[in-house]
Amino acid sequence: MSSIEFAPETPAFGTHELAVRVLDVVWIVVCARIASLLRFDELSPQAVDTALVTFAAAFTLVVFPVFGIYQSWRGRSILRLVAQVIFAWVAVQLCVLVLLFGLHRTDSISRLWFVTWSGLTALSLISTRVVVRSVLSHARNAGLNLRHVAIVGCGSHCEDIVRNIRRSPSTGFRALAAFDARPSHSVSRARVPTFDNFEGFVGFVRRNGVREIWLALPLSEEQTILRFVNEFRDDFVNVRFIPDVRSLALFDSGVTDMLGMPAISLVGSPLPAHALMKKEIFDRIFAALALLALLPILVAVAIAVKLSSPGPVFFTQKRKGADGRVFNIYKFRSMRLHTEQAGELKQATRGDPRITRVGALLRRTSLDELPQFYNVLRGDMSVVGPRPHALEHDELYRKIVSGYLQRYRIKPGITGWAQVNGHRGETDRVEKMERRVEHDLYYLRHWSFALDMRIVAATVLHGLVNRNAY
Structure with a gap:
């Protein structure tokens, strides 16, 4: 465990949650009027804008709970909360635009007003939560609003x-x-009062009004788990099970619902469904914008490739995608046409005579990878993820590198954690591939939207030119 983090609790719909929902709606309306003042020099939006704002408020009350925005975020990452709010608000705006498009009302919307309103609202929704989070953090650091925990482990x-x-x-x-x-596995180093007597521990919990008991036990301790659950069944105490499955689980996975039954994934996708959905939305939007912005460069590179040597502009190759599904990856061709022996694939090496002069520049600057934004748009790849390798390399390394195929538990990426840490280019030694796989598995275990943004930024700032790419 790298940090204290739980799945959001789902409390009963109460005064606090109602106040937050009302405040969100107020911000949507207020920001619409501020945007109207900035755009039209008047506080009252036009009629169609009023309808749009009404739809947005209604969709917010429906969509935000789906993203877990109104659940308890105690002990969870503020960056993840911000990302959740952004994605939820984008989803609301997309729903509104689809509805207005179906009603043939989009032509009368001021684009400048819409962008201003969307940005102001997103900033307000995020700022409110950051301020509240900051106030609560200061209060908790001062000893207020605390939850006392007793740990069994x-x-x-x-x-x-x-x-x-x-x-x-x-x-x-x-x-x-x-x-x-x-008792033979002492927890005395935990620096808290430690009990080995059940009755003494139970009495301490009740005397001190402890409301949280965390069972940090391996799965083999079923009798101990049942003993504590039964003991505190009639107390107003939250008993949480934090299983020690480090020797079993490949990734740190949460509890999922399977046919109404709780299930812990020991081997499976490391990202929950809501994280995959956020990643999918970001990928499609980013890829579409990237292809539009890079269109002049794509055309120029295509012409240069065509003039560099006879052959097609694009190079295609079979690669594995999420869960081992095979797809065609697209790159700008950087080599002269040549034939490979069946079942064999020779990697590019330094000074490789097959690489054209234009191709050498493309590979060194990673411009040959740009067509893969089309793969992202199609849903074959992600912007950030483990780099896919040729099928021949997959068959080779799956047998000699531990955890190699687990990289394909999610969609492969144009860039990844291994690449921004210098592990790219030729893998002429098994050790190189092992280090690359280690970084890929680290990414899968520690994925967050913030980490994806960090990798994208590092790729743009430092990763376009690399001495290992040839």
């Missing part, structure tokens, strides 16, 4: 949880006690 897993609680005081969690389920 054994060994390093329990110690890690206590350590993470101490490192994150702004979450409002405070560890008061620990119960050592296996």
Whole structure:
């Protein structure tokens, strides 16, 4: 565990949540009027804009709960919350535009007003939550609005949880006690009062009004889990199970619902469905904008490739996509036409005579990869993800590099964590591929929208020219 983080709780619809929803609607209306004042020098929007704002407010009340915006975010990343709000608001605006397009009302909307209103509203929705989060963080650091936690565990897993609680005081969690389920695996280093007597621990929890008990236990401790669940079944205590599955699970996966039953994925996609949806929306929008913005460059490169040597402009090759699905990847051709022996593939090497002069420039600057935005637009690839390799390399490395095929649990990317850390180009030694796979698996375990943005920024600023690309 790198940080204290739980899936959002779903509290009963109460005064707090109602106030937040009302405030969101107020911001939508207020920002619409401010945008109208900036665009038309009047506070009252035109009739069609009023309809659009009304639709947006209605869709917000429906779409935001789907993205978990109104659930408890205690102990969760502020960057993830901001990303959730942005994606939810974009989804609302898309719904509104689709509806207005169906009503043939889009022509009468001022584009400048719409952009201004969308931006102001997004900024207001985010700012409100950041301010509230900051106020709550300061209050929790000062000892207010706390949730006291008692931990039941054994060994390093329990110690890690206590350590993470101490490192994150702004979450409002405070560890008061620990119960050592296996006295031979001492948790005394957790620096909290530690019990090995069940009755003594239970009495401490009730005397001190602890409202959170975290069971940080391996799956083999079923009897211990049942004992604590049964003991506190009739108390107003939240009993949470934080299973120690590090020896079993390939990725840190949360609990999912399978036919109404909770299930923990030990081997499967490392990204939950809502994360994949956000990634998909970003990919399609980014790819479409990139293709439009880069169109002059794409045309110029295509002409240069055509003039450099006989042959097609584009090079296509079979690659594995998400869950092993095969697709055709597109690149600008950088080599002279040649034939490969069946079942063999020779990687480009430094000074490779097959590479044209134009191709060498394209490979060094990564311009040969630009057609892959078309793959992203088609849904074959993602903007950020593990780089796909030729099928022949997949068959070779799957047998000798641990975890190699797990890279294909999500869509491959144009750029990735391995690439921005210098692991690109020829893999003439197994060690090079092992380091690349290590970085890819790190990306899968630690994925966040913020990490994707960091990789995109690093690619644009530092990754276009690379000495390992030839």
